[in-house]
Amino acid sequence: MxxxxxxxxxxxxxxxxxxxxxxxxxxxxxxxxxxxxxxxxxxxxxxxxxxxxxxxxxxxxxxxxxxxxxxxxxxxxxxxxxxxxxxxxxxxxxxxxxxxxxxxxxxxxxxxxxxxxxxxxxxxxxxxxxxxxxxxxxxxxxxxxxxxxxxxxxxxxxPYVALTAWSAINKVGGLNEKNCTGKRVLILGASGGVGTFAIQVMKAWDAHVTAVCSQDASGLVKKLGADDVIDYKSGNVEEQLKSLKPFDFILDNVGGSTETWALNLLKKWSGATYVTLVTPFLLNMDRLGVADGMLQTGVTMGSKTLKHFWQGVHYRWAFFMASGLYLDDIAKLVDEGKIQxxxxxxxxxxxxxxxxxxxxxxxxxxxxxxxxx
Missing domain, CATH: 3.90.180.10 (Medium-chain alcohol dehydrogenases, catalytic domain)
Known part of the structure; x- marks a missing residue:
């Protein structure tokens, strides 16, 4: 822009x-x-x-x-x-x-x-x-x-939030309109630009969506189609989510300490995937320089991926990904009234x-x- x-x-x-x-x-x-x-x-x-x-x-x-x-x-x-x-x-x-x-x-x-x-x-x-x-x-x-x-x-x-969410959900997470029906999806940080788009595309693909946001945003995310809404201000979020059935897919827009417990909410050994949009990639390059930053990023991502693989879940990072083909799909959903x-x-x-x-x-x-x- x-x-x-x-x-x-x-x-x-x-x-x-x-x-x-x-x-x-x-x-x-x-x-x-x-x-x-x-x-x-x-x-x-x-x-x-x-x-x-x-x-x-x-x-x-x-x-x-x-x-x-x-x-x-x-x-x-x-x-x-x-x-x-x-x-x-x-x-x-x-x-x-x-x-x-x-x-x-x-x-x-x-x-x-x-x-x-x-x-x-x-x-x-x-x-x-x-x-x-x-x-x-x-x-x-x-x-x-x-x-x-x-x-x-x-x-x-x-466009930017839509392609970022699409990259995380489809390209990295492997979900699409053909395999998403009935999948249990958790969106952390659901009321922002990426989150509000992600809710809608997941519902367009017939997933069951649980959204985490503050209480004053609950009306918005419900209107967009969220099936369950968890208020992160009303108590321990981890404990509230543990009371629900395990998830097939988690999209994390929050980062920080969230990933230390969020992966435990996934179904084990079933192909369940956690995708975070909060990564140290650019910070590493700013702090260490281009070459060392990319090396450190690769080591971090690889070690986390391997660690969680042996625990029965997939751990992934996602980024904005420019794609005219993705925008075609998104525009179609918009003109069909499935995304606003x-x-x-x-x-x-x-x-x-x-x-x-x-x-x-x-x-x-x-x-x-x-x-x-």
Missing amino acids: EFLKTCVLRRKAWTTVCFWRSQVIQKLSVRKIGTTSPRSTVMPAWVIDKYGKNEVLRFTQNMRMPIIHYPNEVIIKVHATSVNPIDVNMRSGYGAAALNMKRDPLHIKIKGEEFPLTLGRDVSGVVMECGLDVKYFKPGDEVSHKPKSLTHTQAASL PVIEKTFPFSEVPEAFLKVERGHARGKTVINVI
Whole structure:
């Protein structure tokens, strides 16, 4: 989403923005800027010049308009975008080592040359210009062929969290519409963007869903289809969950000490799987450097996987995974009415810092969206 008003889809950029129905999503990504006409040379943008707290966000009217450099790029006019927790973390420097490696695989650039930096990953808008090799899109297309039933505001709330949940549930967890009927699923941290999407896709596939959230979010998760709701503030969560039947699949959006007991809630020796989205991968790279960080990550993941395998359950890590094919499946479920966007609050473009603070406070009830126009 980078907080700009126009964007260029570019191969090999770091920020992979999620577009609807996008085969190009695997090779194109974006840098955003303004809603001015294609002939303009500058546009408004929110950028950071250093990592830090919310005060590092800076508004500028003078960000250069993007131009097409490669024949597989398109430029879009951004209508709406959304803020994800990772955007807030990256504002403070989280993932900087990986970000800079992606931009400069040979590590030639000097530290700090990434600034001014724009943040984000989600966007919904309209194609303005296309490179010569672009065949699937044309000027005027709503990128990237978003579900017809959604507005730009609604569409911008879904891609990053939807693809993250889809990666965890389907690609890593192995669940799909054909094998999910009757499976007992537990979602920890169920009221946020990933959790609210995960509930809906699991119910669309006929699973039995238990959601863990606070009491004031219970109405929301029940409305989305959760069969059982556990209030983590009303007592010992582990003991409450132990009173239920064991689970076939657990999606953990919470992390921390949760995994020390959550895996005991799975059915043993039945193929049951625990998938966590809270991993030390980027932290290791920031702390140890790229090579040592990746090595440490591999050792940690391997040892945990092996340990839990011998205890009769599967332990997995999952991450956001860009995929046009997955977005096709998601868009189909949206247009069939089986999945709906869950938006807690919208902000105008002038209030990007307030949107960041909203997400930084946590306790989300769905997504925070920014209307650019």
